[in-house]
Amino acid sequence: MNPRVLIVDDDTALLEALPEALRLRMNGIEIDTAETALDALDRIREIDYDAVVSDIKLPGMDGLALLTEIKDVRPGMPTLLITGHGEHDLAVQALRGGAYDFVQKPIDRDYFVRSLERAIQMRRLDRQIGEQRVELERHARVLHHVDRGVFLVDDAGVIRFWNPAAKAIIGFDADSVLGHRAEEVLPGWEAIGPEVPVTTEPGPGSIAPKTLPLEIEDQELWLSISGVEFEDGVVYAFRNLTEERALDELKSDFIATVSHELRTPLAAIYGCAQTLRRRDIELAGDDEQELLEVISQESERLTRIVGDILLANQIEAGRLKFKQREVDLAVIAQEAIDAIRAALAARDDIDFELAAPESMVVYGDGDKLRQVLLNLLDNAVKYSPAGGRIEVFLEPHGTGVRMNVRDEGIGIPDGELKRIFGKFYRVDPQQIRGVGGTGLGLYICRELVRRMDGRLSVTSAEGKGSTFVVDLPLRQIRPPEQAVVSQSA
Numbered sequence: 001m002n003p004r005v006l007i008v009d010d011d012t013a014l015l016e017a018l019p020e021a022l023r024l025r026m027n028g029i030e031i032d033t034a035e036t037a038l039d040a041l042d043r044i045r046e047i048d049y050d051a052v053v054s055d056i057k058l059p060g061m062d063g064l065a066l067l068t069e070i071k072d073v074r075p076g077m078p079t080l081l082i083t084g085h086g087e088h089d090l091a092v093q094a095l096r097g098g099a100y101d102f103v104q105k106p107i108d109r110d111y112f113v114r115s116l117e118r119a120i121q122m123r124r125l126d127r128q129i130g131e132q133r134v135e136l137e138r139h140a141r142v143l144h145h146v147d148r149g150v151f152l153v154d155d156a157g158v159i160r161f162w163n164p165a166a167k168a169i170i171g172f173d174a175d176s177v178l179g180h181r182a183e184e185v186l187p188g189w190e191a192i193g194p195e196v197p198v199t200t201e202p203g204p205g206s207i208a209p210k211t212l213p214l215e216i217e218d219q220e221l222w223l224s225i226s227g228v229e230f231e232d233g234v235v236y237a238f239r240n241l242t243e244e245r246a247l248d249e250l251k252s253d254f255i256a257t258v259s260h261e262l263r264t265p266l267a268a269i270y271g272c273a274q275t276l277r278r279r280d281i282e283l284a285g286d287d288e289q290e291l292l293e294v295i296s297q298e299s300e301r302l303t304r305i306v307g308d309i310l311l312a313n314q315i316e317a318g319r320l321k322f323k324q325r326e327v328d329l330a331v332i333a334q335e336a337i338d339a340i341r342a343a344l345a346a347r348d349d350i351d352f353e354l355a356a357p358e359s360m361v362v363y364g365d366g367d368k369l370r371q372v373l374l375n376l377l378d379n380a381v382k383y384s385p386a387g388g389r390i391e392v393f394l395e396p397h398g399t400g401v402r403m404n405v406r407d408e409g410i411g412i413p414d415g416e417l418k419r420i421f422g423k424f425y426r427v428d429p430q431q432i433r434g435v436g437g438t439g440l441g442l443y444i445c446r447e448l449v450r451r452m453d454g455r456l457s458v459t460s461a462e463g464k465g466s467t468f469v470v471d472l473p474l475r476q477i478r479p480p481e482q483a484v485v486s487q488s489a
């Protein structure tokens with residue numbers, strides 16, 4: 001595009017001579033003229049000139065005032081002012097006011113042309129920079145909206161870009177990382193930085209990201225991360241794999257525990273069956289009964305484990321049906337205690353106690369409530385290696401009912417209290433304390449209670465015991481007249 005300038009002068013002779021001189025010396029230049037500042041301003045508002053040349057002395061609004069207006073309307077437009085001979089003060093004022101240059105009369109045409117050429121050149125560069133900035137801003141905006149964390153580390157190791165997804169995943173504000181060395185602000189970066197796969201050719205499948213940990217506030221944050229190198233540094237893109245990884249770990253823990261859990265009763269059943277089959281040893285009547293008892297108990301244990309796994313799956317898939325009807329919690333509690341007592345006859349070091357009103361009728365799924373209670377009682381026994389008392393007490397609480405299961409067992413460390421309700425979570429997965437389990441019991445309990453609009457919580461003191469609390473809302477309880485109707489039906 002040809003450069004286009006505006007010349008403003010009330011001296012019509014000059015207004016004719018100057019463009020002619022410029023056209024001769026500057027190839028392709030387009031020149032508009034204006035006799036007054038106001039006329040000039042109208043044109044400037046309309047056309048983005050490469051430069052303006054104005055006499056400083058104009059009738060009405062003078063060149064300096066015009067300069068101020070131009071700064072306002074088109075801040076980047078270079079303005080050259082023509083001053084009278086010896087008007088140094090005015091020239092200085094013009095420069096202070098932001099004029100690009102001044103030319104004294106009589107005009108030195110070579111100087112004038114050179115200055116104007118420079119002004120036009122500067123204006124072009126300015127525009128290019130502006131366009132590039134807009135482009136860069138657009139790129140930055142795009143990166144602001146990708147769901148991957150993106151950050152840029154320059155050749156000096158300093159973070160120069162940090163998108164909102166990076167903030168959301170890692171938790172650090174852009175302000176706290178920008179301008180800092182990655183090693184200083186990203187804990188663990190010193191170790192993992194060199195491990196991150198970096199390519200110079202981005203594109204699908206060009207490089208496989210690696211899963212690496214950052215240590216943020218004592219917690220490992222697993223990132224699937226890769227980088228792309230360019231002239232000024234490396235752009236890293238990542239996503240958060242912490243949950244997937246935790247799930248993977250959980251799965252392998254689960255497989256280990258479940259295989260162990262299944263193998264133990266299977267081994268016992270196999271051993272007993274083999275012994276019963278042997279013809280070479282004479283078993284006393286009691287021995288035989290005992291072996292059959294072990295087979296029966298261990299089969300029950302197997303059934304329970306498999307049942308828990310299936311139930312957890314059903315819960316997860318949302319396929320569990322609840323049969324809501326009127327049930328007496330006091331009766332359920334007594335039945336559960338009796339069942340546990342019978343199943344764990346060997347644990348005669350434990351006293352069970354039930355404190356409940358004669359009846360406490362709620363509207364819910366009796367089987368599910370029994371299952372919750374059995375699980376909690378089973379745990380209470382399992383985690384009370386030294387015996388003690390296990391209490392179940394039922395009470396009205398707030399607008400609902402509360403069922404407490406208290407033991408005097410090993411208790412639960414504070415840091416574990418929240419996690420024990422997680423699927424497959426066991427405080428002691430290696431079973432150092434020798435207590436088996438799948439880590440599904442409390443998960444199932446909490447989910448069942450939740451689906452009955454209730455809440456399962458725990459308080460515990462390590463070494464002293466734990467109390468598991470089931471709160472059920474009153475709306476579980478049916479109004480008496482409805483209860484009568486359902487009884488007579």
Ligand code: ADP
Binds near residue numbers: 380407437
């Ligand atoms: P499991 O008993 O099969 O391991 P649960 O989901 O029932 O799985 O319990 C999760 C963890 O919570 C257990 O591994 C145990 O460490 C802890 N826990 C549960 N109940 C008690 C309790 N009454 N006393 C102490 N610890 C308990």
